[in-house]
Amino acid sequence: MGEIGKHQVKTRRLVILTDLSIPDSFIKLTGCFDSAILRKIRITGEVSNEILEAIIVTEQWKNLDDVTLQGRNTTPILQLLPPNVIQFSLNRYDLILSPNDVVRLVQRYINRNSRHGSYFQVLTTPETQFDEDATLQQLRSIAMGFDRTDEYTDVMFEMPSTDYVFVARVFGVGVQGAVFLDIKDTRCNLAKFVVQLVHMELTLERYIQNYSYFCKPCRLQKCFEAGMETSNFQYHRDSLHDSNNSLVPRIPYKSKVPQTMGTFVGRPEMILFWDSQKPTHKTYIDVNYLIDEATRIFGNPVERVYLASNRLQRLSLGLNVVRGNVKNYRFVTELTQKEVSDTWQFYFLAVAKWLTHFTEFEELEMSVKLTILQYIWHIWSVLDHHSLVSVHQRNNPNAPRTQTVTRRGVMVDKTKVHFDSTWLSDYPSRQIGGFLRNPSSYNVTGALVALQPTDVEMTFMLAQLSFEYAGKRCQGEVQKILERFQDLLADDIHQYYTKELRMHSYFGRLSKLMKVNNAIQKKIWEARPRMELAKIFNLIKLDFSHPEMFKDSGYN
Template sequence: MSSVASPSDCSSESSTSPTTLNGPICKICGLTAHGLHFGVLTCRACAAFFRRTVVMERDKKYKCRGGEDRCAVSSTDRYQCRLCRFNKCVELGMTPENVQWNRDSIPTSRKRKEDEPIIPANDLKALSYPESSLLGKPRTIMDITILASKIKEILNEKSGGIDAITKKMNTLEIADYGLKKWRNQQRSEEKMKLEVLPVRQMFAIFEKQMIVVAEWLIQQPDFRLLDATERWQFFKCVWNMWRRFERFEMSVKMFGMKTVNEKKFAISNEQVINVGFHIDFTEITDIPNEKVQQMFRDSMVKLFHEVAKPLFELRPSSVEMAYMLTQMSWQVAGKQMQGKVVEIGERVCDEMANNLHSYYLKEEMRSNYAGRLVRLMSVVNAVKKIHMERRKTMELARIFEVFKVEFSEPDIFDC
């Protein structure tokens, strides 16, 4: 997705900046810098500290620990005196006026749209914790370069390839074929494991599902009209929402109303969990597990009641699910990427509508389906809305450094 870098979040670096073996150094603490943040070359931790201080107006509460307003601020001492650290940020040119509710990322920067609401203050309650917890687990970077390369190879038709059988199918049939290919690997309930899931194992599950989404996308001729960069950006826009929606529908298909009443969720084709009780985040955060779960509680409740419950009532066929996934993918990617993706997406959606019309008439013998289609698309809209709410929650988590892990592709796990 193309984006315009804001003055506060430009990722370019001056060639005259001090450097270490790992690259330019943060002017605040001396550790490796990751780009210009709010006008100054800094690391992500100092940028997040500055933003957090301004957003929460903490500078008014800070007191100098040394009492003389001249404490050392370095890679080892930056957490000792918050007032002196903040003052150094300001003295070196970081300006509160530039603070925005967006992410400081290296490759791209995205401005918060003017009409996008700032997150309500009460959403911060689940994120409150002592700043001393920052001294707990060290921040680590998870290198997913190999995974990203594998996905790009699939998206660029360098591995896997296109199934010959799809050449005789229409757009909707291709989407349904790809969905069934994945779901044929689904274990039956009695063969699935109910277990506590460490968050790193959950990431491993996500990796497998990323491959599934990439293989599903590349089968579609219209997706192949995009260039390599557009395909990768499209994938990042939709994969997480795609796999979450698909897994909720599969859960309803397998467990019925137990999905809603017992929060029973087929997180993969092999594992089933009770959401809120069986995910363990302790490996990547110092925050108590219950607090982390509370961060996502509202969105999870909505997913069960606004997505799972209507899906149980509608019981969509595989073709209808393929239709919803395709519509959702092109709508979401089009909104974020604009231009060419919007144009192709509109054509895809029109063609899919015609394909679905033929399916209803010939396969379902259903001539009056308008009301059902409205209900199906209302589920899609609910998924999209909840997805955006989760993105805002993740934005807060980044601001407050809740998770002590970063990815080499920083926007791959937007929510």
């Protein structure tokens, strides 16, 4: 132990998997690690009070930013908390977790100028009583808002010395808390907070901190900072490498290992007999006329008189104009190329007309307008399709669930319609449809039927989904523009909830609406590998004049 202490170990993380009972030995152990490098400690065994009282005064403990205690302990919480900790988890707390303990813990995180990503978790043992209602009553007296579900209650706090939002999640067995978002006006931008929280799937149980390094250059740099030197690399330590001292006999040069058929042909066995040179006729789809028509729509703005107070309500009025008033549906029994092309044309031009109701969008250059339109029209149509089907099911509860709306005024019965796929693929329609179909465990239509979003809410969902998706594809200046659009509409939805609906605690409802958008984007991401396989094996024989316009649409 003394020899190790002369040269302290430079590591960022220490995991102790045994129970600790001898304070002196534990202090000597921690003293072997460089306090300037050590940042994380996880103790899985049971820790006595004597041990904890000895370790919390060491320099190694004071410099930690990540502490996890999974064994039983009874030391007061605030005494355990290192001064600069970013993540603190206490998973088996034997003492009674009183409401005052929780309030003091939350106030410490709020008042000490906590960094973005700071996190704590205190979970009691099954034998320990935790008064959840009394805790919530005390927290609400200093909170800026809260939202309650069946499993937990989220209490939000405004941090006086920073622009962050602190959220404490109270369960029946404990409490969690984290600093989530850096926003300038927490009340007016609460909608933006909810959107980012749900879309990024940031939960209080799992938070990816700023100190996580995923790319190889970053990990290599951290190794250098921890003391790694290239001169210390040890080569030829593998006993199976081909050398004179190898345990594996050297194969003579003239001796050849028999090649497999896949190695001989030069392709994996799974596609061994696939002829990549087989001529395949492609169906050419020319959409230049749609680009020209959208250019005409954007180039001839129409003077309008709005009876709306903000951008979101003007877009909502535009949505009603685009949708129109459909009383009778036309049933289609065969989905041909013309029927699919008509659906593309309808949604592409409908989204173009809808965007003209957004004043800030009208101020963009024509090239930027067309780029955004080409990226968002198809994902906009997906959510609109689910919205129309949910309205139909809600208004006609006895109608078969196999009926679906393809576009405004057009309906098909999935059990009775025939899909003519000869223009799409050389494979039978049943096979190509089964391959490209990407089932999801989340029922988007069912969720919309249950939520019954208003026109303003549906407009916000369409805009948020479209701008979020397009921003990720475009990047650069276009992404900044679309993020600004989302900020403006987030302010508008906040005004709509608080002033028109008098709903000051709308956190839960907006979270459920954003989960719908999140499910749609997730399904698109999951379908991309299938489409790549379809291109490799020539399952789809379409060639577009503007292929970027149909990316993630299910046809390219």
